[in-house]
Amino acid sequence: MTKRIAFNPMRRLLLVAGVAALSLHLSPLAARAEMLAVEKDELKLGFIKLTDMAPLAVAKELGYFEDEGLYVTLEPQANWKVLLDGVITGQLDGAHMLAGQPLAATIGYGTKADLVTPFSMDLNGNGITVSNAVWEMMKANIPVENGKPVHPIKADALKPVVDQFKAEGKPFNMGMVFPVSTHNYELRYWLASGGINPGYYSPGDTSGQIKADALLSVTPPPQMPATLEAGTIVGYSVGEPWNQAAVFKGIGVPVITDYEIWKNNPEKVFGMTKQFTQEYPNTTLAITKALIRAAIWLDENNNANRLEAVKILAKPEYVGADEAVIANSMTGTFEYEKGDKRDVPDFNVFFRHFATYPYYSDAVWYLTQMRRWGQIPAGKDDQWYADTAKSVYLPDIYLKAAKMLVDEGKADKADFPWDSDGYRAPTAEFIDGVPYDGKKPNAYIDSLPIGLKGEQIIEGTEIAGG
Numbered sequence: 001m002t003k004r005i006a007f008n009p010m011r012r013l014l015l016v017a018g019v020a021a022l023s024l025h026l027s028p029l030a031a032r033a034e035m036l037a038v039e040k041d042e043l044k045l046g047f048i049k050l051t052d053m054a055p056l057a058v059a060k061e062l063g064y065f066e067d068e069g070l071y072v073t074l075e076p077q078a079n080w081k082v083l084l085d086g087v088i089t090g091q092l093d094g095a096h097m098l099a100g101q102p103l104a105a106t107i108g109y110g111t112k113a114d115l116v117t118p119f120s121m122d123l124n125g126n127g128i129t130v131s132n133a134v135w136e137m138m139k140a141n142i143p144v145e146n147g148k149p150v151h152p153i154k155a156d157a158l159k160p161v162v163d164q165f166k167a168e169g170k171p172f173n174m175g176m177v178f179p180v181s182t183h184n185y186e187l188r189y190w191l192a193s194g195g196i197n198p199g200y201y202s203p204g205d206t207s208g209q210i211k212a213d214a215l216l217s218v219t220p221p222p223q224m225p226a227t228l229e230a231g232t233i234v235g236y237s238v239g240e241p242w243n244q245a246a247v248f249k250g251i252g253v254p255v256i257t258d259y260e261i262w263k264n265n266p267e268k269v270f271g272m273t274k275q276f277t278q279e280y281p282n283t284t285l286a287i288t289k290a291l292i293r294a295a296i297w298l299d300e301n302n303n304a305n306r307l308e309a310v311k312i313l314a315k316p317e318y319v320g321a322d323e324a325v326i327a328n329s330m331t332g333t334f335e336y337e338k339g340d341k342r343d344v345p346d347f348n349v350f351f352r353h354f355a356t357y358p359y360y361s362d363a364v365w366y367l368t369q370m371r372r373w374g375q376i377p378a379g380k381d382d383q384w385y386a387d388t389a390k391s392v393y394l395p396d397i398y399l400k401a402a403k404m405l406v407d408e409g410k411a412d413k414a415d416f417p418w419d420s421d422g423y424r425a426p427t428a429e430f431i432d433g434v435p436y437d438g439k440k441p442n443a444y445i446d447s448l449p450i451g452l453k454g455e456q457i458i459e460g461t462e463i464a465g466g
Contacts, residue, residue: 045075048083049221057313059072062293062294094271100185103367121295122268123264123349127237154193159196174214177238177239186261188216205458210374248325266362285401296415399416
């Protein structure tokens with residue numbers, strides 16, 4: 001049931017009157033802008049303390065939400081499960097979400113609910129970090145050039161280490177933030193590309209560790225460095241600033257970014273219930289408009305605003321990490337080993353490359369990984385993948401909001417994919433070079449060397465079926 005907050009008609013009346021009066025003094029272009037008659041103007045939106053929640057913080061701090069007549073409270077959540085439940089129950093009107101969360105909820109994995117997204121929040125932004133001890137073991141398997149390790153570092157360099165742990169009877173434990181997180185799928189993809197099996201899920205065993213060489217389990221993002229330092233895990237996959245935090249603390253080494261695993265991969269989304277978008281269509285449009293403006297600001301003029309964004313994110317009510325830690329990845333660089341800082345200009349992308357457009361093909365990729373590792377226990381035809389993606393990702397709402405911004409002179413028409421069919425062009429820009437075509441999900445799944453294929457299922461601890 002959606003939690004209702006009392007609508008304040010007097011506030012709306014005064015605001016609209018103020019805008020009308022102001023428009024008399026503006027240019028003809030600005031005067032054409034009309035404020036949406038939002039059905040709900042007081043909103044509570046959730047987030048996890050990660051740098052990629054930036055569009056929400058920027059939209060609030062720079063007044064973009066208020067420009068749309070929205071009075072927004074941003075509320076940090078303890079973990080992804082609490083955040084998801086908050087959106088489903090209506091305690092939150094929407095949230096910064098893992099891309100896999102609305103998809104998983106829609107297909108009934110974990111929790112069943114109709115969740116949707118009209119806005120993709122960013123590209124890239126994650127990394128995989130290992131402990132200092134594991135790094136020392138890996139280095140023997142990594143080529144060196146000019147005294148520094150050659151990047152990208154493939155999981156082939158980690159496989160002898162995992163094999164040694166296994167031979168010694170020791171578990172190789174790694175952390176990821178949630179079973180349907182990008183981080184889980186990226187970590188699994190990287191491991192599998194190096195011949196390391198990250199394990200399978202089954203309806204009777206949701207640990208994800210069936211037949212696993214590396215044992216992956218959930219750790220909330222802000223707790224990753226401490227868990228690594230305690231020795232509970234020997235590596236993890238997480239978003240920033242928690243990889244750079246390991247560098248600053250001297251407790252671990254980020255070995256690869258998700259940009260190197262899949263160039264310009266989709267990351268978080270802004271998620272809400274389908275009921276919310278149907279009951280409050282103008283409010284949904286207004287939120288989307290504000291978030292698009294924030295994304296534009298974050299990337300415009302070659303990231304000129306990033307230092308200001310870092311100051312915003314460092315506030316305790318948002319990410320709350322040191323500015324230097326956040327800036328290490330938000331300003332076009334990424335530090336691997338301490339002192340080995342390299343230029344990665346697209347490590348965090350919020351708007352360019354059509355980052356905010358909710359592509360069906362992005363949704364399909366996540367679904368292929370759910371199927372690959374057994375979270376979708378049985379095979380599905382290609383049409384099922386397309387239909388599921390279209391039920392969750394809502395590019396029509398996105399483009400409607402974008403058109404309004406263009407008409408208001410707040411965005412450039414050339415910055416949006418107006419003629420897209422919802423699918424990115426096929427790409428092979430993955431760490432293993434395997435091509436992906438969102439319109440041919442089963443062919444893609446079958447081309448991956450480790451993972452369930454066709455009609456294969458997990459029975460007990462074994463793969464069965466054809």
